[in-house]
Amino acid sequence: MSEEGPIVHKVWCAVDCGVAVNPDIIRAQMEGGIGFGLGHILYAEQTLDEGRPVAGNFDTYRSLRIDEMPEVDVTIVASTEKPSGVGEPGVPPIGPAVANAMAKLGGGPSTAIAGSAGRVGMSLFRHSIMALAAGSLAAGLFAFAEFEFRGRANAETQPPTNPVTLKLVSDFDKITDKHERAVALFEEAGKVIQSPRCLNCHPVTERPTQTDKMRPHQPLVVRGEGGMGAPGGLVCTTCHHETNFDPAGVPGNPMWHLAPAEMAWQGKTLGQICIQIKDRQRNGGRDMAKLITHMAEDPLVGWGWNPGAGRTPAPGTQKQFGELIKAWAEAGATCPA
Ligand code: HEC
Numbered sequence: 498m499s500e501e502g503p504i505v506h507k508v509w510c511a512v513d514c515g516v517a518v519n520p521d522i523i524r525a526q527m528e529g530g531i532g533f534g535l536g537h538i539l540y541a542e543q544t545l546d547e548g549r550p551v552a553g554n555f556d557t558y559r560s561l562r563i564d565e566m567p568e569v570d571v572t573i574v575a576s577t578e579k580p581s582g583v584g585e586p587g588v589p590p591i592g593p594a595v596a597n598a599m600a601k602l603g604g605g606p607s608t609a610i611a612g613s614a615g616r617v618g619m620s621l622f623r624h625s626i627m628a629l630a631a632g633s634l635a636a637g638l639f640a641f642a643e644f645e646f647r648g649r650a651n652a653e654t655q656p657p658t659n660p661v662t663l664k665l666v667s668d669f670d671k672i673t674d675k676h677e678r679a680v681a682l683f684e685e686a687g688k689v690i691q692s693p694r695c696l697n698c699h700p701v702t703e704r705p706t707q708t709d710k711m712r713p714h715q716p717l718v719v720r721g722e723g724g725m726g727a728p729g730g731l732v733c734t735t736c737h738h739e740t741n742f743d744p745a746g747v748p749g750n751p752m753w754h755l756a757p758a759e760m761a762w763q764g765k766t767l768g769q770i771c772i773q774i775k776d777r778q779r780n781g782g783r784d785m786a787k788l789i790t791h792m793a794e795d796p797l798v799g800w801g802w803n804p805g806a807g808r809t810p811a812p813g814t815q816k817q818f819g820e821l822i823k824a825w826a827e828a829g830a831t832c833p834a
């Protein structure tokens with residue numbers, strides 16, 4: 498016991514996860530889970546003041562420190578069952594384990610103990626029992642997680658392609674009516690504009706969307722100042738770096754940020770998007786020449802054709818797309834109805 502509460506010196510851990518494919522990784526995962534769980538039951542506390550976290554950084558948010566990490570003795574139970582993978586099974590049992598050790602030390606978890614460990618008390622004990630039950634449930638989830646992982650690994654070996662292609666500008670020469678031709682050209686370019694690669698970053702809400710299914714961005718991030726994310730919170734560049742990071746499937750670009758609300762495309766018809774794109778009040782003050790250059794050359798737009806492993810690129814190429822937009826402008830930039 499210290500003033501702050503109990504000090505955990507040693508943890509014994511046994512894990513039965515089927516055939517151990519890589520014992521070192523299993524050990525590391527158990528140790529990590531135990532350190533993480535321990536920090537949470539002993540110290541970590543987050544209170545909210547009108548919905549805002551009071552502890553804004555690690556100077557006020559206490560977690561387990563490296564010199565407080567106990568010695569962990571991991572036993573991998575021999576097994577001939579299929580490998581299940583190891584997710585977080587190290588986390589839930591550490592609560593009850595510490596509570597039991599405290600009970601053995603005397604007094605038990607129901608008596609008030611100095612410092613934050615006092616809060617551990619009985620409620621931790623109850624939560625931990627629940628966590629233990631959740632632990633057995635989790636085993637079913639690991640198989641699922643592993644399945645997802647394999648999906649990405651396969652995607653990496655086969656660079657994704659888009660079955661949808663773009664017609665060339667010359668394919669539209671036979672349309673003699675200028676406005677009809679413009680509409681047809683824009684509709685062709687619309688295959689790109691309305692692809693998930695572009696729509697995901699032009700959402701109508703404050704939150705980007707992800708993947709071809711365009712599900713809400715995980716974790717929750719918001720447009721914030723200048724599209725860069727919540728100031729003092731999760732800014733885009735915390736995770737999105739200069740280039741795609743394929744091992745984790747994180748897209749990257751030096752300019753990664755969310756399109757402003759007036760450039761929202763999701764839920765709009767192609768005609769509505771077309772009118773909006775031409776509107777200098779809503780398109781960042783771009784005249785037609787600037788708009789064409791943006792579409793044809795902007796590197797962030799260009800990311801749509803280089804989205805990284807496991808992600809379908811926009812149809813065609815940026816060059817073809819730029820040519821369609823240019824031809825549309827030359828034909829009078831008429832918008833689809
Ligand atoms: C990572 C986020 C992101 C992605 C992905 C993205 N955009 Fe944008 N887009 C932005 C931001 C931010 C702006 C505002 C930039 C500015 O005004 O300088 C913008 C502005 C635009 C504009 C300016 C005019 C307007 O009204 O919207 C066009 C056109 C555009 N994007 C096209 C595309 C196309 C086409 C794609 C897909 C191939 C795409 N964008 C993908 C973030 C993105």
Ligand code: HEC
Nearest residue numbers: 694697698705707708718719725726731732733736754755
């Ligand atoms: C905590 C890390 C994190 C932060 C912060 C973050 N992102 Fe992401 N983002 C990801 C990851 C990981 C993916 C890939 C998810 C996937 O494809 O399964 C992603 C995917 C996306 C995609 C989808 C790309 C596509 O077409 O599939 C967009 C758009 C996006 N992020 C925009 C943003 C914007 C804009 C911000 C800042 C306001 C932001 N993200 C902040 C981690 C983050």
